[in-house]
Amino acid sequence: MRILIVGGGIAGLTLAALLNGRDHEVLVVEKTKQYIDRGYVIALWPAGSRILKGPGLYSKFELASQPLRKYVVKDRNGAIRGAI
Numbered sequence: 001m002r003i004l005i006v007g008g009g010i011a012g013l014t015l016a017a018l019l020n021g022r023d024h025e026v027l028v029v030e031k032t033k034q035y036i037d038r039g040y041v042i043a044l045w046p047a048g049s050r051i052l053k054g055p056g057l058y059s060k061f062e063l064a065s066q067p068l069r070k071y072v073v074k075d076r077n078g079a080i081r082g083a084i
């Protein structure tokens with residue numbers, strides 16, 4: 001099957017990686033001419049990170065990441081609204 005994925009964000013590229021090698025012709029198109037490293041930290045929660053097992057990238061992710069040991073949500077006044 002020929003599959004066109006519009007958007008080379010994390011969703012598009014992950015889908016392309018999952019479809020890779022499954023007898024599909026996959027084309028990803030991306031409107032941005034250049035990816036820019038903005039230096040953000042990105043938190044991958046278990047529901048999101050486990051998808052990396054599909055394309056065989058989970059062990060690389062574990063090696064390159066740091067566990068999130070504490071997560072605190074505060075309101076605009078600094079009062080804690082939730083914590084893990």
Ligand SMILES: Cc1cc2nc3c(=O)[nH]c(=O)nc-3n(C[C@H](O)[C@H](O)[C@H](O)COP(=O)(O)OP(=O)(O)OC[C@H]3O[C@@H](n4cnc5c(N)ncnc54)[C@H](O)[C@@H]3O)c2cc1C
Pocket residue numbers: 006007008009010011012029030031032040041042043044045048
């Ligand atoms: C500052 C910031 C911090 C964040 N931190 C986190 C975090 O810590 N953890 C987390 O899980 N999420 C985080 N997010 C959210 C996360 O970035 C998004 O949920 C995620 O990027 C969505 O992925 P996506 O592939 O669906 O969309 P996008 O990343 O938006 O990718 C869509 C892509 O499609 C391209 N596109 C759009 N229209 C077209 C078109 N017509 N033709 C071709 N290409 C097109 C766009 O250029 C883009 O590259 C953060 C977001 C921001 C802004």
